[in-house]
Amino acid sequence: MSQFDLDAYLRQCRSQVEAALDRYLPQQYPDKLYEAMRYSLLAGGKRLRPILCLTSCRMSGGSADLAMPTACALEMVHTMSLIHDDLPAMDDDDYRRGKLTNHKVYGEDMAILAGDALLAYAFQLIAEKTVGAQPERVVEVLGRLGKAASGAGLVGGQVVDLESEGRTITLETLEYIHTHKTGALLEVSVISGAILAGADGGVVERLTRYSRCIGLAFQIRDDLLDITATQAELGKTAGKDLRDRKATYPSLLGYDGARDRAEQLREQAVAELADFGASARPLTALAEFIVQRRH
Amino acid sequence: MSQFDLDAYLRQCRSQVEAALDRYLPQQYPDKLYEAMRYSLLAGGKRLRPILCLTSCRMSGGSADLAMPTACALEMVHTMSLIHDDLPAMDDDDYRRGKLTNHKVYGEDMAILAGDALLAYAFQLIAEKTVGAQPERVVEVLGRLGKAASGAGLVGGQVVDLESEGRTITLETLEYIHTHKTGALLEVSVISGAILAGADGGVVERLTRYSRCIGLAFQIRDDLLDITATQAELGKTAGKDLRDRKATYPSLLGYDGARDRAEQLREQAVAELADFGASARPLTALAEFIVQRRH
Numbered sequence: 001m002s003q004f005d006l007d008a009y010l011r012q013c014r015s016q017v018e019a020a021l022d023r024y025l026p027q028q029y030p031d032k033l034y035e036a037m038r039y040s041l042l043a044g045g046k047r048l049r050p051i052l053c054l055t056s057c058r059m060s061g062g063s064a065d066l067a068m069p070t071a072c073a074l075e076m077v078h079t080m081s082l083i084h085d086d087l088p089a090m091d092d093d094d095y096r097r098g099k100l101t102n103h104k105v106y107g108e109d110m111a112i113l114a115g116d117a118l119l120a121y122a123f124q125l126i127a128e129k130t131v132g133a134q135p136e137r138v139v140e141v142l143g144r145l146g147k148a149a150s151g152a153g154l155v156g157g158q159v160v161d162l163e164s165e166g167r168t169i170t171l172e173t174l175e176y177i178h179t180h181k182t183g184a185l186l187e188v189s190v191i192s193g194a195i196l197a198g199a200d201g202g203v204v205e206r207l208t209r210y211s212r213c214i215g216l217a218f219q220i221r222d223d224l225l226d227i228t229a230t231q232a233e234l235g236k237t238a239g240k241d242l243r244d245r246k247a248t249y250p251s252l253l254g255y256d257g258a259r260d261r262a263e264q265l266r267e268q269a270v271a272e273l274a275d276f277g278a279s280a281r282p283l284t285a286l287a288e289f290i291v292q293r294r295h
Numbered sequence: 296m297s298q299f300d301l302d303a304y305l306r307q308c309r310s311q312v313e314a315a316l317d318r319y320l321p322q323q324y325p326d327k328l329y330e331a332m333r334y335s336l337l338a339g340g341k342r343l344r345p346i347l348c349l350t351s352c353r354m355s356g357g358s359a360d361l362a363m364p365t366a367c368a369l370e371m372v373h374t375m376s377l378i379h380d381d382l383p384a385m386d387d388d389d390y391r392r393g394k395l396t397n398h399k400v401y402g403e404d405m406a407i408l409a410g411d412a413l414l415a416y417a418f419q420l421i422a423e424k425t426v427g428a429q430p431e432r433v434v435e436v437l438g439r440l441g442k443a444a445s446g447a448g449l450v451g452g453q454v455v456d457l458e459s460e461g462r463t464i465t466l467e468t469l470e471y472i473h474t475h476k477t478g479a480l481l482e483v484s485v486i487s488g489a490i491l492a493g494a495d496g497g498v499v500e501r502l503t504r505y506s507r508c509i510g511l512a513f514q515i516r517d518d519l520l521d522i523t524a525t526q527a528e529l530g531k532t533a534g535k536d537l538r539d540r541k542a543t544y545p546s547l548l549g550y551d552g553a554r555d556r557a558e559q560l561r562e563q564a565v566a567e568l569a570d571f572g573a574s575a576r577p578l579t580a581l582a583e584f585i586v587q588r589r590h
Contacts, residue, residue, distance in 0.1 A: 033446050033454040077415075084411060089403035108384035109457060112407060116379060116414065117450040120372075123418045124441025127434050135430035139422050142437050146419025151328050155412040159328040162404060 006285040010051065017050040018042070020068050021075060024125055036106040036114035037121075041079045043097050046293075048218075048286075049074040049189040055282045056190045056207055062197025069129035070141055070196060073122035074189050077149050080115040080122075081185075085158060087111060119149065133196045141192045148184040157181025169247045175216070182222075183215035190214075190283075206272045210283065213269035218290045220262040223248035227255065229295060266291045301580040305346065312345040313337070315363050316370060319420055331401040331409035332416075336374045338392045341588075343513075343581075344369040344484040350577045351485045351502055357492030364424035365436055365491060368417035369484050372444050375410040375417075376480075380453060382406060414444065428491045436487045443479040452476025464542045470511070477517075478510035485509075485578075501567045505578065508564035513585045515557040518543035522550065524590060561586045 021041055027034050050071035057067035086093040086101040087108060093101050103111035123142055130138050147153055157180030164173060190211035194203055227250060249258035269287045273280035316336055322329050345366035352362035381388040381396040382403060388396050398406035418437055425433050442448055452475030459468060485506035489498055522545060544553040564582045568575035 028446075030446070030451055030454045030458070032458070033451060037446065080411070084407055087404075087407065089407060109382075110454070112379055112382065112384060113450050113454055116375070116410070116444075117446040119411065119414055120441050120444035120448075120450070121446065122441070124438050124445055124447075127438030127441060135434050139430050139433050139437070142434070143419050143422030146415050146417070146422060149411075149415035150419055151323075151325070151332065151412040151416065152419075153415075155408050155415070156325055156328060159325045159405070159408055163325070163327070 004281040052189040053193040057193030060194040060197035060199040076118040076122040080118040083115040148188040153184035178219040186215040187211040210272040213265040217265040299576040347484040348488040352488030355489040355492035355494040371417040375413040378410040443483040448479035473514040481510040482506040505567040508560040512560040
């Protein structure tokens with residue numbers, strides 16, 4: 001069995017995604033709006049959500065082209081949430097991915113509007129550009145993306161996160177925050193690729209469990225990195241959780257306890273892929289990447 | 296031919312829409328988020344967009360139930376745009392529909408998030424709750440709604456509007472602002488009902504022309520009301536355009552010129568309905584309502 005080269009795979013996926021993002025969102029009138037949208041959308045990043053979507057689509061027998069509009073839409077929703085979370089009325093952050101945040105460059109009004117436009121365009125993109133999927137599958141993906149981006153998903157998580165600042169919270173509340181704030185969109189990233197490719201209910205269930213494990217592991221890793229990584233590595237303010245006395249996995253479970261929990265979750269995620277054989281190697285490697293990433 | 300009773304029709308539609316909005320968006324956890332969403336969504340208003348959607352669906356042979364999720368989604372997108380437009384970073388308004396604006400009650404962070412959640416939920420609602428339409432028709436409606444809510448639609452209009460404040464602008468720019476800021480969503484309101492009901496391309500084209508006329512007429516009426524109506528009638532700050540030296544139809548065409556233009560547009564809109572006979576009476580009456588409304 002040849003070794004799966006995750007680095008090469010990530011590089012290749014990333015460059016396909018970057019090209020598609022640029023193509024799907026060309027500069028146009030009104031100029032400043034599209035500049036602001038493109039500034040944050042094309043600012044780099046891991047492109048983890050699109051890559052998960054493309055990978056699960058391929059594993060389920062679909063092509064990358066089939067899932068590309070959805071993959072890019074997921075990145076647009078993610079970018080919208082970052083732009084709005086960084087606003088002065090929310091987390092009030094000046095840097096993101098090593099660059100000034102959207103509102104620092106374009107102003108608060110434009111940052112709010114650029115986020116709104118990215119969110120709405122994500123749905124337009126999937127609806128208009130998906131080719132070769134059954135329409136009922138496209139409707140299902142649109143519905144799940146809407147749920148992941150709304151009060152039942154990332155907005156709900158952000159609200160509870162904001163309300164919890166400076167307060168002692170339970171592990172249950174912490175898990176609510178993360179399964180919603182980051183987990184919901186990661187889950188739909190994995191599931192949507194499989195749905196578009198026509199995967200059956202059993203496959204979707206397994207991938208749902210896989211994605212819940214990696215979603216939580218992703219967040220624990222984020223918390224650990226906030227303690228150990230430097231601002232240069234993160235591209236955003238480091239040590240912020242501690243300074244804000246924010247509840248995190250390390251603060252609730254201890255550093256080693258949190259690290260062990262992430263490793264357990266990786267194992268659980270990979271166990272869900274057992275029946276898929278060699279075709280699951282990219283998703284297996286992605287679970288490992290999530291737990292070991294340095295930024 | 297019996298006289299069509301528009302007032303009774305509007306009252307009946309409105310009460311159906313209000314009940315559906317309340318049902319589709321029940322109070323839930325996280326409490327403050329859903330309170331904020333419901334505060335603005337259930338704050339009254341003309342419910343013009345949902346009524347246009349239900350009416351064009353019925354005229355095209357569909358039931359009100361078929362279009363109700365889409366009708367409510369249109370109101371959610373409209374409400375999102377009002378909440379975000381009222382923010383201090385944008386128009387900085389304290390009152391809307393005679394009540395304090397969302398951010399004055401719930402804070403800026405919650406107002407931004409309530410808007411985001413309403414926008415995303417609109418797509419979820421259509422995708423999950425539409426029953427009895429062909430899936431490709433649902434995909435088309437979702438794509439058109441996404442476009443109307445994004446940079447090619449209302450956000451684009453709002454950006455150009457913000458950039459034009461205190462500047463002299465041409466009639467062309469003014470029409471860009473209004474065909475995007477209010478026109479795009481009014482257009483998809485009319486079209487989506489017909490699409491869900493299975494209307495053919497010719498019908499959709501006529502309704503597109505109808506909706507462009509009433510969209511512009513709606514905006515001209517808004518500008519005229521800003522001059523003549525009181526704050527009590529409008530439920531928002533009156534005379535604001537003049538104070539902000541904002542370009543409006545009356546400022547470019549004169550009061551009488553603008554009023555005549557609205558009347559011309561009403562006639563053009565009604566002419567598009569000629570072939571539909573008696574079934575077009577509600578849409579005909581709605582065009583009249585738009586040009587004559589007092590708030």
